Amino acid sequence: MPGVRDRNESAWLLPNDGSRTNHGLRRDMRRFADTDEIDMVIVGCGAGGSVLAQRLARAGWRVAALDAGPFWDPDTDWVSDEAGSHHLYWTEPRVIAGSDPVPMGSNNSGRGVGGSMVHYAGYTPRFHPSDFSTYTADGVGADWPLGYADLRPYYADIEQELPVAGEHWPWGDPHGYPYRPHPVGGNGEVFLRGAGKLGITAKVGPVAIVNGRFGNRPHCIYRGFCLQGCKVNAKASPLITHVPDALARGAEIRANAMVTQVVIDQRTGRALGVNYLRDGRERFQRARMVAVAGYSIETPRLLLNSASSRFPDGLCNDFDQVGRYLMVQGAPQTAGRFDAEVRMYKSPPPEVSSEEFYETDPAKDYKRGFAIQTVSPLPITWAEHVAAQGHWGSALREYMSDYVHWSCLGALCEFLALPENRVTLDDEKDSHGLPVARFAYSQGDNDRALVKAAQAVMEDILHAAGADEVITIKRYAHLVGGARMAASERHGVVDQNCRSFAVPNLYITDGSVLPTQGSANPALTIMAVAARTADHLTGTA
Numbered sequence: 272m273p274g275v276r277d278r279n280e281s282a283w284l285l286p287n288d289g290s291r292t293n294h295g296l297r298r299d300m301r302r303f304a305d306t307d308e309i310d311m312v313i314v315g316c317g318a319g320g321s322v323l324a325q326r327l328a329r330a331g332w333r334v335a336a337l338d339a340g341p342f343w344d345p346d347t348d349w350v351s352d353e354a355g356s357h358h359l360y361w362t363e364p365r366v367i368a369g370s371d372p373v374p375m376g377s378n379n380s381g382r383g384v385g386g387s388m389v390h391y392a393g394y395t396p397r398f399h400p401s402d403f404s405t406y407t408a409d410g411v412g413a414d415w416p417l418g419y420a421d422l423r424p425y426y427a428d429i430e431q432e433l434p435v436a437g438e439h440w441p442w443g444d445p446h447g448y449p450y451r452p453h454p455v456g457g458n459g460e461v462f463l464r465g466a467g468k469l470g471i472t473a474k475v476g477p478v479a480i481v482n483g484r485f486g487n488r489p490h491c492i493y494r495g496f497c498l499q500g501c502k503v504n505a506k507a508s509p510l511i512t513h514v515p516d517a518l519a520r521g522a523e524i525r526a527n528a529m530v531t532q533v534v535i536d537q538r539t540g541r542a543l544g545v546n547y548l549r550d551g552r553e554r555f556q557r558a559r560m561v562a563v564a565g566y567s568i569e570t571p572r573l574l575l576n577s578a579s580s581r582f583p584d585g586l587c588n589d590f591d592q593v594g595r596y597l598m599v600q601g602a603p604q605t606a607g608r609f610d611a612e613v614r615m616y617k618s619p620p621p622e623v624s625s626e627e628f629y630e631t632d633p634a635k636d637y638k639r640g641f642a643i644q645t646v647s648p649l650p651i652t653w654a655e656h657v658a659a660q661g662h663w664g665s666a667l668r669e670y671m672s673d674y675v676h677w678s679c680l681g682a683l684c685e686f687l688a689l690p691e692n693r694v695t696l697d698d699e700k701d702s703h704g705l706p707v708a709r710f711a712y713s714q715g716d717n718d719r720a721l722v723k724a725a726q727a728v729m730e731d732i733l734h735a736a737g738a739d740e741v742i743t744i745k746r747y748a749h750l751v752g753g754a755r756m757a758a759s760e761r762h763g764v765v766d767q768n769c770r771s772f773a774v775p776n777l778y779i780t781d782g783s784v785l786p787t788q789g790s791a792n793p794a795l796t797i798m799a800v801a802a803r804t805a806d807h808l809t810g811t812a
């Protein structure tokens with residue numbers, strides 16, 4: 272991949288001695304004083320925040336990314352154990368409401384440098400061109416103020432930097448990947464076999480997992496603990512794909528720094544910096560610009576918690592847009608039992624997928640669609656799947672001891688954005704005394720129809736592959752939206768460059784800005800949007 276090292280040296284800055292962290296780089300990183308007026312302070316060092324930090328640092332900006340969680344060291348902080356990995360999640364209290372409330376905790380956001388990608392599954396598809404104009408095409412969702420073509424070069428750049436491995440992708444905007452596809456495990460073989468029998472196209476990849484060697488990052492060893500934080504450094508997360516380069520180029524990554532407010536000059540209406548808590552002390556980081564990238568729940572919460580006399584209903588909320596249009600994908604999971612051993616844990620959980628049902632099919636009574644992927648739950652998650660079917664006691668034990676015979680597929684259904692699905696502030700306070708987020712969520716008829724259709728296809732695939740029993744549970748995945756991008760301040764919070772309509776030196780660069788979600792996992796798109804914003808800021812767009 273010519274040129275990738277010239278753009279982002281992270282993989283070469285990691286150690287080559289069997290350890291996972293460049294401690295020298297962290298020890299010697301530049302440290303700004305709170306009183307320094309730095310060029311940009313970023314709230315959150317996950318998918319969106321870290322890409323912005325790395326790009327701006329490369330352009331010579333004085334930039335600091337503050338993250339509420341720790342600066343992880345994969346060698347000492349992570350374990351290949353489901354129960355022992357709970358500390359990776361954002362588990363501060365949140366209140367859930369609505370007719371279909373979304374459980375919070377392990378299946379949504381992370382904390383600490385690297386953000387939710389530390390424990391994401393590693394699947395990195397692009398959005399389809401149709402995702403950017405669903406309102407015009409289908410009368411549902413929203414049109415983005417930018418098109419797929421605006422993001423295409425950023426998709427290609429980030430795919431090289433992670434890097435992504437997969438077969439040539441025939442759906443959406445057909446494209447290839449920088450690394451060849453990984454070999455497929457038992458679960459992937461089941462999917463390919465069943466889909467093949469039904470004439471459904473399924474492909475291997477795309478995963479942001481090293482297939483070969485990339486800089487000083489080693490090849491995946493197919494141990495299946497991607498959702499617990501990859502101790503091998505084979506799976507991409509910003510902790511290893513963007514933070515090392517950002518540090519080497521003079522960015523400061525300030526961990527354990529919980530931002531409590533974006534501070535506004537009440538006279539000019541411009542952002543002055545952020546208030547944050549660190550080591551039990553309240554502090555203020557001055558900055559010329561502020562970017563918020565705290566994830567779809569925490570970003571709207573921070574804006575609402577930053578109300579002031581100039582913005583009495585919350586920052587950027589003069590038109591009651593903050594927190595609205597929050598989306599979650601419907602993610603039913605169907606498992607099938609086979610006489611032969613499948614051993615679905617022996618590979619990255621997502622390895623094979625189909626986007627054949629992604630687009631609106633005029634023959635159906637619903638709009639938009641769904642994707643199907645292998646998911647391969649580890650034993651505790653498998654127990655949750657079985658228990659959700661009502662199996663308990665000796666029946667649950669029986670299913671658990673039969674674990675190696677099961678295969679599992681998951682769908683991502685494009686649930687539509689609704690204004691009532693939103694984050695507001697609750698009366699309950701967190702350990703810092705700040706109002707917690709209240710997230711209300713209800714499904715629509717189109718959403719329910721998609722889940723039904725996706726479940727039927729997954730069951731057909733597993734039966735066609737030879738399963739004698741199939742069981743399905745309903746669940747959710749991936750939150751995006753809540754501070755969406757739009758053509759005007761009456762319809763969203765930021766413009767096409769992620770600049771807030773209300774405060775000219777305030778940007779939002781995380782998944783909150785997505786107006787639609789497609790049936791694709793969102794991390795690659797979040798990174799691509801942040802990279803585009805960085806180009807806009809540095810004047811190279």
Ligand SMILES: Cc1cc2nc3c(=O)[nH]c(=O)nc-3n(C[C@H](O)[C@H](O)[C@H](O)COP(=O)(O)OP(=O)(O)OC[C@H]3O[C@@H](n4cnc5c(N)ncnc54)[C@H](O)[C@@H]3O)c2cc1C
Nearest residue numbers: 315317318319339386387392393394530565781782792794
């Ligand atoms: C179990 C799981 C599996 C997933 N699998 C996939 C997958 O396979 N493919 C995919 O594309 N996506 C996947 N995702 C989703 C993906 O990880 C997220 O969509 C993406 O990381 C969101 O990026 P972000 O920048 O919006 O936020 P994040 O990456 O979550 O970063 C937000 C950061 O902000 C910090 N923060 C929040 N509030 C504050 C504050 N007030 N002050 C300071 N710091 C703050 C947090 O600590 C966090 O580090 C998965 C998610 C989960 C939970």
Ligand code: SF4
Nearest residue numbers: 491492495496497501
């Ligand atoms: S399967 Fe590969 S990417 Fe996943 S945790 Fe293991 S080594 Fe890392």
